[in-house]
Amino acid sequence: MDIPSNIKIIYVEDDEIDRHIFEVVLNKIMVNPSITFIKNGEEFLDFFQKKNSYKDRPPIQGLLIIFLDINMPRLNGLEVLKKLAEIPKPPTQEYLLPIVMFSGSKREMDIFESKRLGAMDYVVKPFSYQEMIISLSSVISGYVKKGILKEMEI
Template identity: 60%
Template sequence: MELLSDIQVIYVEDDEVDRHIFKLVLNKISVNSHVKFLENGEEFLDFYYRRNSYRNREPFQGKVIIFLDINMPRLNGLDVLKRLSESQSKVLEESFPPIIMFSASKREVDISESRRLGATDYVVKPFSYQEMQSSLKALFCRYLQSGKLKETSL
């Protein structure tokens, strides 16, 4: 299996097991990549807007992609998309990294609402490690080839 490289991931997920599996998969399919875990939508917005404990953070740069769970405490993934779209004329501007809704929900209302609010894609979380590995590798390859995954700085 050919490895990908230098992908910078922000993964907003409250479940520790899901974060651990994601990290294992990313390390298996990619080299020189980094994942920044954030536990809820409120923490992501603080990170993105450099507020509170993230006020003095270093820039997060490279081929950046954001994975966002829907069902989280404090501020869920759909609420994050709403806040981003309210603060920008267009959430997915040329310079904005892709936002992948990565959720266990298969509900059509969640999928259509995610797309309406500006998510780049919606992926139902695979049930097994192998499924996640092939799903993420295919997604990263597709985004690299299409030019959606490009150098960005947040």
């Protein structure tokens, strides 16, 4: 299945090598992917709420997917999910943020907590390039096929 070009991806990951591999893989499965990289959970919350250095950032609009690592300094992925749940949503916002936990952790507790706190999915980072292509392609095209992604602006 072709992945639509209006999908916007935000990847919150502190490891530069992981960000690079993610970008290489997305370029393999999508045409000109729109990716915003954010280095930690604290920075993502500022980005999401348009605070501090992000107060003047242009909006991101389209079919949005957020990939969020768990193990990050300052604010880990689970703490980010907790803080996102505390942010008041406008009455017109009827959708859930499509957040996919993308982590090296296979711990059942991390998976359970992620979903309990609002993540739509939990994907263990694959160890090979080919596995990552299959994994990310499957998640993104599955969301498109099921109509999970909604047009939104943040």
